[in-house]
Amino acid sequence: MTIRDVQDQPQGRGQPQGRGQFQGWGQFQGRHRAYPPSTPPVRRGAPQAGRRPRAPSRLPGANRRPDPSRAAALAPRGPGPAVVTALATTAALALAGHVLPAGTWLPGVRRTLFPGLAGTGEPGHVALTFDDGPDPNSTPHFLDHLDRLSVRATFFVLGEAVVRHPALTRDIARRGHELAVHGWTHGRPWLPAPGRDLRDVGRAVAALAHLTGVAPRWYRPPYGILTGGRWLAARRCGLRPVLWTAWGRDWTETATAASVLATVRGQLRGGGTVLLHDSDRTAAPGCWRATLDMLPDLVTHCRAAGLTVGPLADHGIPGVAHPMPAGP
Numbered sequence: 109m110t111i112r113d114v115q116d117q118p119q120g121r122g123q124p125q126g127r128g129q130f131q132g133w134g135q136f137q138g139r140h141r142a143y144p145p146s147t148p149p150v151r152r153g154a155p156q157a158g159r160r161p162r163a164p165s166r167l168p169g170a171n172r173r174p175d176p177s178r179a180a181a182l183a184p185r186g187p188g189p190a191v192v193t194a195l196a197t198t199a200a201l202a203l204a205g206h207v208l209p210a211g212t213w214l215p216g217v218r219r220t221l222f223p224g225l226a227g228t229g230e231p232g233h234v235a236l237t238f239d240d241g242p243d244p245n246s247t248p249h250f251l252d253h254l255d256r257l258s259v260r261a262t263f264f265v266l267g268e269a270v271v272r273h274p275a276l277t278r279d280i281a282r283r284g285h286e287l288a289v290h291g292w293t294h295g296r297p298w299l300p301a302p303g304r305d306l307r308d309v310g311r312a313v314a315a316l317a318h319l320t321g322v323a324p325r326w327y328r329p330p331y332g333i334l335t336g337g338r339w340l341a342a343r344r345c346g347l348r349p350v351l352w353t354a355w356g357r358d359w360t361e362t363a364t365a366a367s368v369l370a371t372v373r374g375q376l377r378g379g380g381t382v383l384l385h386d387s388d389r390t391a392a393p394g395c396w397r398a399t400l401d402m403l404p405d406l407v408t409h410c411r412a413a414g415l416t417v418g419p420l421a422d423h424g425i426p427g428v429a430h431p432m433p434a435g436p
């Protein structure tokens with residue numbers, strides 16, 4: 109994946125000065141005799157005999173009262189009210205276009221209006237997803253647990269962690285899981301900066317594709333804040349944004365296996381996407397242990413309800429046809 113840098117256009121060299129080269133002021137006057145149009149006619153001819161030209165009685169402008177209106181006209185001017193209004197309107201629209209899509213963070217909004225963005229798939233399937241890894245302290249435990257449960261999942265990883273832990277990243281893919289993009293860093297970009305967003309997502313896509321040989325297809329922004337800039341960046345990188353329908357609030361200091369399981373079960377339906385975390389990188393230290401401990405019970409609960417647990421690739425989200433490629 110490459111990012112096109114915006115390059116300044118070369119400066120224009122200006123228009124040619126007409127046919128032929130400029131020959132001097134005389135030529136200019138000959139071609140433009142009426143210039144300048146407001147110049148009063150100049151009296152020509154010799155002064156009258158015996159009369160000395162009268163010296164001006166006073167210098168132009170001397171003892172003349174300053175004209176306030178003229179001073180105001182000559183004073184340097186800022187942009188007019190219309191320009192200021194237009195600039196303010198443009199800035200407000202840019203900010204609204206950036207921030208308003210983040211309203212999809214509200215579960216009711218996206219479940220009702222954007223089921224694909226919420227991660228609603230086939231009714232008999234539950235997508236299991238983990239955010240904020242890879243983390244050498246915790247992610248390997250999740251991989252072992254998932255192996256024991258014969259479950260594959262989708263890991264939304266951070267680009268900066270991917271390049272710091274390439275072997276672990278490859279191991280996630282090697283064990284049959286799906287890697288997806290959570291961004292390069294875990295920030296909250298409330299001010300619009302499309303170039304920054306594109307760079308952030310594009311770098312993460314490139315890092316994953318380079319390490320695993322498989323281009324990621326999903327994007328979940330940090331904190332679920334899908335700004336207009338992030339949405340645009342994801343689409344330009346060929347990613348589909350997906351949030352979640354159920355979470356476990358597993359990032360809190362007070363989270364326990366029982367509380368995380370109860371929270372997920374309270375929201376989960378067939379076709380839902382579960383958000384959990386395999387790292388405490390942006391959460392309370394050690395909170396991932398609660399998530400790890402509840403995994404067997406969550407899988408048991410889903411299977412008892414006749415639901416298959418798997419990655420987003422197998423979730424049957426409308427518009428995504430191709431199945432998940434086999435891991436290397």
Ligand SMILES: [Zn+2]
Nearest residue numbers: 239240330331
């Ligand atoms: Zn996150």
